[in-house]
Amino acid sequence: MTLPQHLATLSQRLDTLNQQIVTLAAAVKRDPKTIKLVAVSKGQSIAAIETLAQAGQRVFGENYLQEALPKIAALAQWELEWHFIGQLQRNKAKAIAQHFHWVHSVDNLAIAEALNRARPLASSPLLICLQVNLAHTPNQAGLPITQVAALAHQISHLPQLELRGLMTLLPQNDSDTLKHFQNLATLLTELNQSGLNLDTLSMGMSHDYPAAITAGATMLRIGTALFGPRQ
Ligand SMILES: *Cc1c(COP(=O)(O)O)cnc(C)c1O
Numbered sequence: 618m619t620l621p622q623h624l625a626t627l628s629q630r631l632d633t634l635n636q637q638i639v640t641l642a643a644a645v646k647r648d649p650k651t652i653k654l655v656a657v658s659k660g661q662s663i664a665a666i667e668t669l670a671q672a673g674q675r676v677f678g679e680n681y682l683q684e685a686l687p688k689i690a691a692l693a694q695w696e697l698e699w700h701f702i703g704q705l706q707r708n709k710a711k712a713i714a715q716h717f718h719w720v721h722s723v724d725n726l727a728i729a730e731a732l733n734r735a736r737p738l739a740s741s742p743l744l745i746c747l748q749v750n751l752a753h754t755p756n757q758a759g760l761p762i763t764q765v766a767a768l769a770h771q772i773s774h775l776p777q778l779e780l781r782g783l784m785t786l787l788p789q790n791d792s793d794t795l796k797h798f799q800n801l802a803t804l805l806t807e808l809n810q811s812g813l814n815l816d817t818l819s820m821g822m823s824h825d826y827p828a829a830i831t832a833g834a835t836m837l838r839i840g841t842a843l844f845g846p847r848q
Pocket residue numbers: 657659680702703786822823824838839840841842
């Protein structure tokens with residue numbers, strides 16, 4: 618059985634990207650095993666996701682609940698790890714808390730409490746990152762850096778959530794990418810010094826993942842550089 622051309626090249630692109638991550642990590646003396654690739658599959662087909670699953674990719678990120686639910690159902694036998702990385706709405710919290718393993722985009726207590734209430738008691742806690750708006754991008758989700766510590770400590774008391782770290786997303790034309798990523802890494806260190814126990818820096822997309830690796834990213838969220846353009 619041969620794969621259609623665009624799916625065959627997809628597994629090659631996964632190999633290339635994984636090799637690149639190893640090389641970039643080595644260049645800054647980091648263990649590549651501490652860097653997890655979240656394949657951002659919004660706008661991509663179930664067949665494309667399945668091709669990557671077959672090639673060994675287990676972790677996928679989606680932005681839109683309605684788009685994600687049929688994919689999660691269709692690919693259930695692969696036991697993939699699903700990360701919600703899109704803008705959160707309160708009326709979607711219940712389904713998100715039931716169907717995803719991680720949520721990267723929490724930026725207020727009300728949404729955190731809604732996810733906490735909705736996470737089934739029989740499930741392990743929902744794994745959470747706080748989204749930080751480092752570059753002060755207007756109209757973008759995320760907390761200002763000065764409000765992160767207070768929310769982090771509040772969320773750490775919610776039993777069905779497990780706060781794991783911080784997430785950010787920089788504009789494509791950001792002039793200070795490395796510095797912003799380093800600021801997020803510093804903030805994580807400060808939170809840990811204040812009594813939290815966080816291990817996740819979700820930062821770096823197709824246009825800026827090398828800088829994110831340099832600054833200490835533990836999760837890269839990469840879509841177009843892996844799948845090609847979205848439909
Ligand atoms: C779409 C998206 C990505 C992936 O972006 P690419 O540029 O395709 O790599 C990563 N993170 C978030 C939050 C996104 O919305």
